[in-house]
Amino acid sequence: DGGITQSPKYLFRKEGQNVTLSCEQNLNHDAMYWYRQDPGQGLRLIYYSQIVNDFQKGDIAEGYSVSREKKESFPLTVTSAQKNPTAFYLCASGGDRGLNGELFFGEGSRLTVL
């Protein structure tokens, strides 16, 4: 079945450590996105990529990094520079039917910093 796979689902990290969250899609979508969601908050855009080998900062990119070496993959690294990394991270890909807000989400990765 087509969809978006995020891993790991749960992750614990010590302060000062970098961690990489995986996102893979087989929907053949060009655009991919990373969002962060905190309790009682809306989704905030971290990074996005409209095409392979290109990506742009979103609203809260500080302390994060991404790569887009393949169309199917858009991993997110949460670096030690991110001051408050505990959150629910959502990867999404963009539909290509002209619906500019139609996003397909993965199941999310919940990161907890100990």
Place this chain on the structure above:
Amino acid sequence: QKEVEQNSGPLSVPEGAIASLNCTYSDRGSQSFFWYRQYSGKSPELIMFIYSNGDKEDGRFTAQLNKASQYVSLLIRDSQPSDSATYLCAVNSWESGGGADGLTFGKGTHLIIQP
């Protein structure tokens, strides 16, 4: 700063009744409007979108848009316990070039359908 406002709730509705969820937005240039449903601990899922003023119906769901008042709503008829979730309103404008990177999400309304 583009803002999308929703009442956080919880909004409690008896089973079988109509649930009405509201959303206001600040950017008059907004052109497309989306409702996502998010179950607790899960990821959001698109359930409705609307571009034009008026109503758009899809099964038990109706989206209503009033651009003059900068107001969009979601009605759920014959509410079921399985409709209990958080509903996120999202708004986009053509200024962003049409990409989903231009989406602004509200914080969501927590809906509870009481059996």
